[in-house]
Amino acid sequence: MNEYLFEYVVHLADDALILGHRNSEWCGHGPVLEQDIAITNISLDLIGQARNFFQYAAEIKGGDTTEDSLAYLRDVREFRNCLLVEQQNGDWGKTILRQFFMSNYQQLLYSRLENSFDRQIAAICEKALKEVTYHLKWSSEWVIRLGDGTDESHARMINAIDELWTYTGELFIPAGYEAKALESGLAPDITALKNDWLNRVALVFEEAKLPVPTAGFAQTGGKQGMHTEYLGYILAEMQYLQRTYPASKW
Amino acid sequence: MLEQQFQSKIDNEIKIEPKDWMPEAYRKTLLRQISQHAHSEVVGMLPEGNWITRAPSLKRKAVLLAKVQDEAGHGLYLYSAAETLGFSRDQMIHDLLTGKAKYSSIFNYPTLSWSDIGAIGWLVDGAAIMNQVMLCRTSYGPYARAMVRICKEESFHQRQGFEILLTLSQGTEAQKAMCQDSINRWWWPSLMMFGPKDSESTHSDQSTKWKIKRKSNDQLRQEFVDMIAEQVKILGMTLPDPDLKWNESRGHYDFGEINWEEFWNVVKGNGPCNKQRLEARNKAHEEGRWVREAAIAYAQKKAERTKNQAA
Ligand SMILES: [Fe+2]
Ligand SMILES: [Fe+2]
Ligand SMILES: [Fe+2]
Numbered sequence: 001m002n003e004y005l006f007e008y009v010v011h012l013a014d015d016a017l018i019l020g021h022r023n024s025e026w027c028g029h030g031p032v033l034e035q036d037i038a039i040t041n042i043s044l045d046l047i048g049q050a051r052n053f054f055q056y057a058a059e060i061k062g063g064d065t066t067e068d069s070l071a072y073l074r075d076v077r078e079f080r081n082c083l084l085v086e087q088q089n090g091d092w093g094k095t096i097l098r099q100f101f102m103s104n105y106q107q108l109l110y111s112r113l114e115n116s117f118d119r120q121i122a123a124i125c126e127k128a129l130k131e132v133t134y135h136l137k138w139s140s141e142w143v144i145r146l147g148d149g150t151d152e153s154h155a156r157m158i159n160a161i162d163e164l165w166t167y168t169g170e171l172f173i174p175a176g177y178e179a180k181a182l183e184s185g186l187a188p189d190i191t192a193l194k195n196d197w198l199n200r201v202a203l204v205f206e207e208a209k210l211p212v213p214t215a216g217f218a219q220t221g222g223k224q225g226m227h228t229e230y231l232g233y234i235l236a237e238m239q240y241l242q243r244t245y246p247a248s249k250w
Numbered sequence: 251m252l253e254q255q256f257q258s259k260i261d262n263e264i265k266i267e268p269k270d271w272m273p274e275a276y277r278k279t280l281l282r283q284i285s286q287h288a289h290s291e292v293v294g295m296l297p298e299g300n301w302i303t304r305a306p307s308l309k310r311k312a313v314l315l316a317k318v319q320d321e322a323g324h325g326l327y328l329y330s331a332a333e334t335l336g337f338s339r340d341q342m343i344h345d346l347l348t349g350k351a352k353y354s355s356i357f358n359y360p361t362l363s364w365s366d367i368g369a370i371g372w373l374v375d376g377a378a379i380m381n382q383v384m385l386c387r388t389s390y391g392p393y394a395r396a397m398v399r400i401c402k403e404e405s406f407h408q409r410q411g412f413e414i415l416l417t418l419s420q421g422t423e424a425q426k427a428m429c430q431d432s433i434n435r436w437w438w439p440s441l442m443m444f445g446p447k448d449s450e451s452t453h454s455d456q457s458t459k460w461k462i463k464r465k466s467n468d469q470l471r472q473e474f475v476d477m478i479a480e481q482v483k484i485l486g487m488t489l490p491d492p493d494l495k496w497n498e499s500r501g502h503y504d505f506g507e508i509n510w511e512e513f514w515n516v517v518k519g520n521g522p523c524n525k526q527r528l529e530a531r532n533k534a535h536e537e538g539r540w541v542r543e544a545a546i547a548y549a550q551k552k553a554e555r556t557k558n559q560a561a
Pocket of ligand 2: 291320321400404
């Protein structure tokens, strides 16, 4: 098995799954029915992307690995998602901002990966790019609306930036498998995505009348399996049935 | 005179449209029924939403998410249909949140296991469909059209629910037990979804004359029992009713007496989850307030700026 390829694909899947899972917590509890539907849509897209990546990862790993064994039977330290996506939903503003940061990143990444020599990754990313581009548009509009809405919404966005900014640096620091993927020509240099990412943040924040934080400390580790305490609870909930009734078909 | 014209349209199967004259009681009855129906779709998202983060496979998770999202969409169509009767969605939601408006009592029961998601799809959406298929031909145009869209999705939900149970019924002993337990808990409440017996029902006569309803509560309930009593055999499960028996001469299944005391208790607010459901809706509404306010404020600012630029 190609170890770095497997890990690389799994990290793409984990990012999509955990963010999709977090968003799905909103279903039935959104601020207004139309937005309940919108966030659920995004959640569905992300879970769909995760499934595609997991299915490919399962193929690489072989044996009796499936999309579900990867999602439901790995523990915290084996998950490769970044810290950003596992953060708690908080209020609607924090959820929106987390989505904006991540969609901004995924949009840049997938638009490179759709040209990867790995046909499967390229095909999954080509399809996902359409979705992610929409997520970026939707979340950008909300960041602007909330940043430039009322005093309260503005203050809440400042607070959200405060809570999430520290998790954005990790996106651009390559983990071992990302370095190898770059070396082999499979994936782009993610450090080079940072400028475009920052430019987009600056553009949207300007319209939203929100300040762009100066660099600051970057919390890292998620991509190597060193997570915040939140992930354990996400998995405890998500994996509960598979763990309680092992070897069952659902 | 107007009243006669109105009734003759109904008798001739001509749909009543929002701008047409209608008796005040017709408008009120419809408004009550459609808004209740809309609230049921929205509150119904809660018991099923309860299992989204715990769905046992990625596929099931996606299907359940899509289903609950459909229900939100049904709520939207129905609120729009109700708004054509001159009552705003904000007012309707206010009535829901203050407990003034009702929603289907079935959603005041808890979802305790994964198989409840299957049972809800099969039995609850199944019972809803009996009613909704009839409502596709209801006399009020906007309501009938909303129902046509909704019915297509509901029958999909019912199949998905059945499929969840079918998988469990072919699974391990624990899964089979889980499946039977869910059927036991959801069977009677789903029979209650059709409402009081015809002999006790207060609104039925006039609704039938106005062709809002085209079948009685008891008729629909019987059709449902006949359908489910057959389908449960495919699952190899049983319905929790010792009196359930095919009646050759009637050409229908006989079934036991519903616990009407429980029915009225849940209607009056004493169901196992009445409080939690209203609390959850109120919480979402309160926590969403600043978001809705910000969206309005931003839209106003933007309109203002466009105006100033044009000037
Ligand atoms: Fe429903
Ligand atoms: Fe529905
Ligand atoms: Fe449904």
